[in-house]
Amino acid sequence: MTATATIDAARVDAAMRRALELAARGPAVGVNPQVGCVLLDAHGEIVAEGWHRGAGTAHAEVDALSKVADARGLTAVVTLEPCNHTGRTGPCAQALIDAGVARVVYALPDPGEVAGGGAERLRAAGITVEAGPQAEAAAELLRPWLTSARLGRPFVTVKWASTLDGRAAAADGTSQWITGAAARQRVHEQRAAHDAIAVGTGTVLADDPTLTARGDGGAMLGHQPLPVVFGTTPVPADAALRRHPAGLVELGHRDLECGLAELQERGIRRLYVEGGPTLASAFLRSGLADEVLIYLAPLLLGGPRTAIDDLGIGTMSQALRLSIHRIETLGDDILVTARPTPPQE
Numbered sequence: 001m002t003a004t005a006t007i008d009a010a011r012v013d014a015a016m017r018r019a020l021e022l023a024a025r026g027p028a029v030g031v032n033p034q035v036g037c038v039l040l041d042a043h044g045e046i047v048a049e050g051w052h053r054g055a056g057t058a059h060a061e062v063d064a065l066s067k068v069a070d071a072r073g074l075t076a077v078v079t080l081e082p083c084n085h086t087g088r089t090g091p092c093a094q095a096l097i098d099a100g101v102a103r104v105v106y107a108l109p110d111p112g113e114v115a116g117g118g119a120e121r122l123r124a125a126g127i128t129v130e131a132g133p134q135a136e137a138a139a140e141l142l143r144p145w146l147t148s149a150r151l152g153r154p155f156v157t158v159k160w161a162s163t164l165d166g167r168a169a170a171a172d173g174t175s176q177w178i179t180g181a182a183a184r185q186r187v188h189e190q191r192a193a194h195d196a197i198a199v200g201t202g203t204v205l206a207d208d209p210t211l212t213a214r215g216d217g218g219a220m221l222g223h224q225p226l227p228v229v230f231g232t233t234p235v236p237a238d239a240a241l242r243r244h245p246a247g248l249v250e251l252g253h254r255d256l257e258c259g260l261a262e263l264q265e266r267g268i269r270r271l272y273v274e275g276g277p278t279l280a281s282a283f284l285r286s287g288l289a290d291e292v293l294i295y296l297a298p299l300l301l302g303g304p305r306t307a308i309d310d311l312g313i314g315t316m317s318q319a320l321r322l323s324i325h326r327i328e329t330l331g332d333d334i335l336v337t338a339r340p341t342p343p344q345e
Contacts, residue, residue: 007075009133011044012105015077016134020107020141022051023060023079029195029223031267033080033145035060039068039101040075047074059083061092065099072100079138081110081131082118093118096127103128107138111149144270147290153260154271156288157194158280159187161295162307168277171303173206178297182331187274188213190293192221195268196249199275201231210240211274220245225272228263230254230279256286281309284320287340292322294336 015038022036032052037060039048050063058066061082065071076082082092082104096104104122109131119129139146144155161179162168169175177184191197192213203209213221224246231254235241241248249266251259263271273283283289313319322338329335 007040007042007044011040012075012077013133015040015044015046016079016105016107017137018046018049019060019077019079020134020137022049023138023141026052026060027054027223028144028193029270030055031269033142035078035080037061037064037079038077039064039071040077042073059092059095062095065095070100073102074099075103075105076101077133078104078106079134080108080142081106082122083110084118084121091118091121093121096122097125101127103130105130105133107132107134108142108146111146144290148264148269153257153264153288154195154268155290156260156271156273156283157190157291157293158273158283158289159190159293159295160274160277160280160307161187161297163297163299163301165300165302166306166308167301167303168307169305170301171305173305175305178299179295179333180297180331183295183297183333183335185216186330186335187295188215188221191225191272191274192223194225194270194272196228196263196270197225197272197274198228198230198279199273200254200279201229201233201235202278203275204229204231204235204239204241205233206276208240209275211244226266226268228259228268228271230256230259230275254282256282256288260288277307277309280307281311284308285311289340291325292336292338292340294338295330296334296336298332 019036019038023034026034032055036051038046041047048064048067050060052060061076061078076096082096084091084093104127122129147155197211211227213224215221226246226249227241227244228249229235230251235250273280321341323341324338326337
């Protein structure tokens, strides 16, 4: 009896869940997706595991294959359709064919025009190919990368911190600190989970931010987001951003779509928008926010300094509707993760 006939659906599903755990170990930043792979024998037992560790390293399938002496007849369970192109490494679909794998099961198809087509290549070589197990979980893990691949622009996270009455600063402009230490540390972790971090020139001139990602003790985290400044005013020569370890990108304009296209060309796939009500509101108003992170502190300030500016909404029927994805408590503060709801047809 062949390997493809003896592994029941429950074992394949469990293997896919394990592959997703492996995928999550890979870096969330960079141009490549997080991918995990599990190799099963004819009885559904795991004989090897692999995951992608970043650009230029072995892809998940090749990583797993490197750990077995003979892969003939095995089943490969992969979180994303094996790629079909040659970049820094060769096509994973061909690596599976050359290894003699009998069956490939993947959670999601690759949406890319260049990398897609791996399933057809595998089938043409006589390999059994199936798709679908744990597709929803895989889509959630890869949501930023999939969004970028489909839209041709970075996935945009818009973040702000405010009081319960929606103020980002007191009437005199003071804003440090609205939120507590736990919330501020989460922001640093989120910065490190993005390729780049965007602010407007108004925030640069008013606050002189560093925009680095630091740990609890103040040390730099392993990945630093690239600072990106929207606006026409040059960043001052003595600004903290000019000493950022990742460098600095001054776009020199306010055109959001053009700026996102430029960042996509630079390999930016995840953009963290942190810089002030004007820029945050512009992304929301333009429909370019893929996720919204709202830190709410148990304070009341009143006054004119709101966290969000005019969104161009004149009546309730035009309201930007969000779906709440997650609510977390961070010390005395609350973090609300929300996603724009697609307009009803």
